[in-house]
Amino acid sequence: MLNDIRNIMISEEEIAKKVKELGKQLTEEYSGKELLIVGILKGCMLFLSDLVREINLPLTMDFMIVSSYGSTTKSSGVVRIVKDLEREIEGKDVLIVEDIVDTGLTLSYLIENFKTRNPKSVKVCSLLDKPDRRKAQVDIEYIGFKIPDEFVVGYGLDYSELYRNLPFVCVLKPEAYMEK
Numbered sequence: 001m002l003n004d005i006r007n008i009m010i011s012e013e014e015i016a017k018k019v020k021e022l023g024k025q026l027t028e029e030y031s032g033k034e035l036l037i038v039g040i041l042k043g044c045m046l047f048l049s050d051l052v053r054e055i056n057l058p059l060t061m062d063f064m065i066v067s068s069y070g071s072t073t074k075s076s077g078v079v080r081i082v083k084d085l086e087r088e089i090e091g092k093d094v095l096i097v098e099d100i101v102d103t104g105l106t107l108s109y110l111i112e113n114f115k116t117r118n119p120k121s122v123k124v125c126s127l128l129d130k131p132d133r134r135k136a137q138v139d140i141e142y143i144g145f146k147i148p149d150e151f152v153v154g155y156g157l158d159y160s161e162l163y164r165n166l167p168f169v170c171v172l173k174p175e176a177y178m179e180k
């Protein structure tokens with residue numbers, strides 16, 4: 001698996017430092033609120049599990065699985081909810097936790113969908129942001145790293161379901177895409 005990597009874009013140490021900063025900021029900003037963390041699976045899994053341990057507040061968690069029709073490296077903008085939230089979000093301060101915002105199509109769909117359920121607030125925390133590729137405007141209140149327009153894997157992000165378990169964010173060699 002390590003042979004497939006062209007370069008590491010964000011190291012384990014940089015991620016850990018950023019997650020701590022975000023956790024501190026969220027702890028301050030959500031103090032006294034009814035924080036509900038909504039993770040968008042599966043990409044959020046490593047980021048979310050590290051982040052919640054840095055938030056020093058009572059909070060609840062729920063998860064959604066969405067799938068966007070399209071090829072493995074390009075999202076089509078048509079979002080299908082594969083698994084919905086288990087509980088209602090009415091009156092809650094919802095924080096959506098995502099791995100990456102690319103075109104923004106998935107998130108803009110989700111935010112609109114959530115707003116119809118009457119939460120008190122809906123904000124977004126994304127580990128990565130690829131602003132160059134945006135097609136739908138979305139406000140991302142909490143961003144870990146802005147990255148250039150390159151396809152990345154690791155720390156929850158996949159290519160063809162692989163590489164999610166890498167502890168850093170990296171770019172693959174071109175050969176790695178051809179073999180799968």
Ligand code: IMP
Nearest residue numbers: 075101102103104105106151152157158
């Ligand atoms: P968007 O709807 O285009 O913003 O993208 C949403 C989803 O596409 C993300 O949550 C990821 O699952 C996936 N995605 C976008 N860019 C990348 C990438 O560089 N690596 C891995 N997955 C990505």
Ligand code: MG
Nearest residue numbers: 041042043099
């Ligand atoms: Mg995702």
